Amino acid sequence: MRKGLVLATVAVSMFLTGVGYFNQSQAVAQAQDLVVAQPVIAEDGTDVTDTIPGDAIRLRIIANSDDPADQKLKRDVRDQIIVAVADEIRGLKDHDAIKATIANSVPEMNDLAAKIIAEKGYSYPVQTDYGNVPFPTKMYGDKVYPAGEYEALRIQIGEAAGQNWWCVLFPPLCFVDMANGDAVAQPKDMEGKKQPAPITTVDVKDSADGHEQEVEVRSALVDKLSEWWDKIFA
Known part of the structure; x- marks a missing residue:
């Protein structure tokens, strides 16, 4: 991987x-x-995307547009929001308590998103809500994530017409290393310690309007780099 x-x-x-x-x-x-759009594989080889429960709490951030600058702004908001949410729920185990904490943090998260947007030089309005959010059917390899309404904290930037990023905030099946975008399993000895926001990334390229999209990236350059990698590290 x-x-x-x-x-x-x-x-x-x-x-x-x-x-x-x-x-x-x-x-x-x-x-x-x-x-980071690839399926999340734990260090022991387990595909943790198979273990996402029906009562999982998700985070969805929708960019103003697909313009590169707007997509970067989305990521800037993402990075600080997941840390802020993680700080809010750190140490909590009960699902109802976590749900209530995240729901009550909506005004705070909205203010934080607005602050980030302003600091980056934009005047986009931002709308943050918590509740049942529609998600389209998605397929990654042989894994299918059915369409439906899932409990989520949703942040819509500007016209919210761009591609979005979403993840699972709870349960904390894994976390993302923001330095390189890799998803790794959460070690047991890290429990209770300050760490990156616990999330399980399963998709970052959803359509903002909820329509299903299928994207396949294939590059001759990747194939060539793969050959070089095998020669160097074989």
């Missing part, structure tokens, strides 16, 4: 930079969004 994550990030960032569409930092950010 590590090999695939590295190759995908390198290949996509090199391509986006090479064609002049993004500068290097923007290209890496876009590549990380593609990489």
Whole structure:
């Protein structure tokens, strides 16, 4: 998995930079969004996306548009919101208590999102709510996530017409290392300690209007990098 994550990030960032569409930092950010869209595999090889319960609490952040700047703003909001939510629910075990805590944090999360947006130089309005949010059917490999309304904290930026990012806030099946976008299992010895926000990433490329989208990325550059990787580390 590590090999695939590295190759995908390198290949996509090199391509986006090479064609002049993004500068290097923007290209890496876009590549990380593609990489983190892969199914989450725990360190013991377990596909933790199979274990998402029906009463899981999700976070959904919808960008103003698909413009690269708006998508970056979405990620900036994401990074701080998941840390803030994690701080709110840290130490809580009971589902009802966590649900109530997140629901009561809506005004605070809305203010935080608005603050981030303003600090980045934008004047977009932001709307934050908590409740049953519609999600489309999604398929990753042989795993199907059925359409339906799922309990979620939702943040809509501006016109909320862009691609969105969503994850599972609770239960804390895994967490994301924001430095590289990798999803890893939460070690037992980390329980109770301050750590990145516990989330299970299962999709980052949903359509904001709820329609199902299927995206497949295949690159000759990835294949070539894979060959180089095998030669170097074989």
